[in-house]
Amino acid sequence: MALISEKDARYLQKIFAEQLKDPVKVLIFVDDKSECEYCDLTQQVLEELSSIDSKIEMYAYHVKKEKQLAEQHKITMTPAIILLDKDGKDTGVRFYGIPSGHEFSTLIQDVIAVSTGKPPFFNTEQIEKIRSIKVPVQIKVFVTPTCPYCPKAVLMAHSAAMVNPNITAEMIEANEFPELSMNYGVSSVPHTFINDRHDFVGAYPENAFIQELFKAVGDK
Amino acid sequence: MLFDLGLKNEFRDYYDVVTIGGGPAALGAAVYATRAGLSVLVVEKVLEGGQLNLTTHIDNYLGFPTIEGQELAKRMKEHAHSLGTKFLNAQVMRLLIEGKERKIEIDDGTIIRAGVVMIATGADPKKLGVPGERELTAKGISYCATCDGYFFKDKDVAVVGGGDTAINDAIYLSKIAKSVTVIHRREKLRAVKILQDKAFSNQKIKFQFNKVVERFLGTKKLEEVILKDTITGELSNMKVEGVFIAIGLTPNSDFVKDIVKTDEFGYIITDEFMQTNIPRVYAIGDVRKKNIRQIITAVSDGAIAAMHAAENYFV
Numbered sequence: 397m398a399l400i401s402e403k404d405a406r407y408l409q410k411i412f413a414e415q416l417k418d419p420v421k422v423l424i425f426v427d428d429k430s431e432c433e434y435c436d437l438t439q440q441v442l443e444e445l446s447s448i449d450s451k452i453e454m455y456a457y458h459v460k461k462e463k464q465l466a467e468q469h470k471i472t473m474t475p476a477i478i479l480l481d482k483d484g485k486d487t488g489v490r491f492y493g494i495p496s497g498h499e500f501s502t503l504i505q506d507v508i509a510v511s512t513g514k515p516p517f518f519n520t521e522q523i524e525k526i527r528s529i530k531v532p533v534q535i536k537v538f539v540t541p542t543c544p545y546c547p548k549a550v551l552m553a554h555s556a557a558m559v560n561p562n563i564t565a566e567m568i569e570a571n572e573f574p575e576l577s578m579n580y581g582v583s584s585v586p587h588t589f590i591n592d593r594h595d596f597v598g599a600y601p602e603n604a605f606i607q608e609l610f611k612a613v614g615d616k
Numbered sequence: 617m618l619f620d621l622g623l624k625n626e627f628r629d630y631y632d633v634v635t636i637g638g639g640p641a642a643l644g645a646a647v648y649a650t651r652a653g654l655s656v657l658v659v660e661k662v663l664e665g666g667q668l669n670l671t672t673h674i675d676n677y678l679g680f681p682t683i684e685g686q687e688l689a690k691r692m693k694e695h696a697h698s699l700g701t702k703f704l705n706a707q708v709m710r711l712l713i714e715g716k717e718r719k720i721e722i723d724d725g726t727i728i729r730a731g732v733v734m735i736a737t738g739a740d741p742k743k744l745g746v747p748g749e750r751e752l753t754a755k756g757i758s759y760c761a762t763c764d765g766y767f768f769k770d771k772d773v774a775v776v777g778g779g780d781t782a783i784n785d786a787i788y789l790s791k792i793a794k795s796v797t798v799i800h801r802r803e804k805l806r807a808v809k810i811l812q813d814k815a816f817s818n819q820k821i822k823f824q825f826n827k828v829v830e831r832f833l834g835t836k837k838l839e840e841v842i843l844k845d846t847i848t849g850e851l852s853n854m855k856v857e858g859v860f861i862a863i864g865l866t867p868n869s870d871f872v873k874d875i876v877k878t879d880e881f882g883y884i885i886t887d888e889f890m891q892t893n894i895p896r897v898y899a900i901g902d903v904r905k906k907n908i909r910q911i912i913t914a915v916s917d918g919a920i921a922a923m924h925a926a927e928n929y930f931v
Contacts, residue, residue, distance in 0.1 A: 498686070517705070543763035544669035544686055545662060571766050583767045583837065583858070584754035597754040601661045601707050603724040 399437065400444045408504065412449035416511045419451045421480035425459045425471045434572055438475035438494040445503075452507060470564075473573060477503070479510050488557030493569025497541025502550050502567065515555035517602055523559045525606055531613055535565040536589040538582045548599040549586035556609065627704055630729040631657040632930060633922065634720055636708045637736035637868075638693075639666025640911045641901025644918025645734050646696040652926035654731070658696065659722065661707040665689020666738050667902070668911065672762060672788070677911050688911075711735070711872050711897070718896050732896045732925045735872060735884060736918070739865035739902040739909075744776065748832030749861075756838025761785035761860045765792045773858035774799055774841060776829055782862035783807035783815050789860065790820040797822045797854065799829060801846055824854075832859070867903045879905050890921035896929060 426435035446454035477491040495503040535553040539546035553565035570577040589595045590612035635642035638660025671685035706722040741759040758764040778800035830842040867882045876892040884899035900917035
């Protein structure tokens with residue numbers, strides 16, 4: 397059975413035809429069914445998505461069989477989705493867990509953003525500010541598929557990753573990684589962690605988000 | 617280089633109408649104002665549609681027998697956008713009144729001038745204001761059942777409140793949690809009958825009537841709630857891992873409370889045209905003092921204010 401309904405597929409086809417510019421490479425890392433309950437479903441969603449428009453190129457890898465590639469992209473959990481631009485450059489955009497519910501639209505917006513080179517958030521000045529960060533930054537955004545504020549928090553983090561190669565930004569579907577969520581003490585979403593030492597709950601406006609970034613890297 | 621074009625949010629320094637907030641009231645005003653030929657900027661700090669986004673199903677907005685809150689929010693935004701409304705994602709820190717000038721200052725210090733300002737900041741979930749609440753928020757205490765319900769799968773949770781939102785939350789949570797206890801300070805629920813019937817016939821939902829929360833206890837996360845009986849004054853404790861608070865709303869008017877007149881609860885006082893005591897400053901939607909706070913009344917507040925502004929300040 398198709399995961400993306402015919403109606404949604406038609407809608408996406410139109411959106412993609414209007415908006416996609418350059419090809420986008422969507423990489424998915426999966427594991428055996430016994431290790432990863434949602435890998436099959438996630439892979440199927442991506443297969444259906446990539447069949448809608450030829451500019452969305454999908455590549456599936458087994459995390460253990462393609463160990464080197466997984467390590468190169470620092471993939472630690474499955475299912476993992478990463479987006480690469482047309483030249484194969486890693487954008488730092490990561491999804492751990494199935495992007496379903498509200499997060500499906502996040503994936504769509506990310507694909508369009510990578511294809512057009514326009515991040516969903518931030519103006520020129522804000523982008524310059526984010527680019528001034530020269531140290532590695534890892535952002536984790538814990539979400540649930542039923543949380544209406546979560547896509548904004550994820551897209552904000554992903555936008556930061558898109559504009560600065562020092563930043564990677566992960567969406568983490570909390571239900572699929574209960575142990576990790578518990579270790580981080582997550583019980584309200586969206587809950588964002590920057591470099592594991594600075595965190596905040598809620599979807600912040602652009603400038604407030606940038607302030608949090610700088611607080612975490614210990615500057616300004 | 618990729619990602620150089622962050623043009624999406626670039627905006628001018630003047631608009632005929634600036635709304636503070638982006639819920640149904642602001643979007644209603646935007647539709648009417650743009651159609652009257654005015655330029656409109658909607659400044660929203662979280663998500664356009666406001667509280668619509670928190671409602672799973674809406675069954676009382678005219679023309680939509682049932683629609684998801686987020687879907688209605690999206691349609692309203694698209695409608696306003698298609699007519700030329702501009703959107704800015706920022707928090708408004710201050711409203712500035714200088715002679716005839718109306719200005720807002722956003723979180724990065726930018727000043728935007730406006731012909732008229734419409735305060736449409738809505739209302740946020742009210743806090744109980746008891747010990748332990750602030751410390752344990754996001755550590756077991758939540759104000760969004762749809763967001764956080766799944767963290768309490770097969771666990772014991774409580775809902776505080778007796779209105780529509782509280783009972784809706786209890787019904788939603790009963791599908792996930794092991795048990796749901798509704799804590800209500802009165803002996804009867806305030807929710808509409810159809811919801812009450814659903815809740816009373818649900819095996820997983822229990823009730824603690826005439827009880828208020830005295831305090832929340834827990835070190836790293838919420839462990840128990842101390843309840844006080846409103847009649848006997850007796851204290852009791854209840855072990856729960858999650859508490860969802862739905863005791864109503866509090867208006868987001870703090871940032872203008874020294875400028876416009878409000879009632880004792882912070883709701884902004886307006887006349888029938890939605891004007892505050894300051895000319896060219898309107899208040900619309902849930903932030904305004906009024907009897908009925910519904911999507912349909914918020915939208916109509918916006919329309920009334922926009923038409924009044926267009927006729928009085930832009931001819």
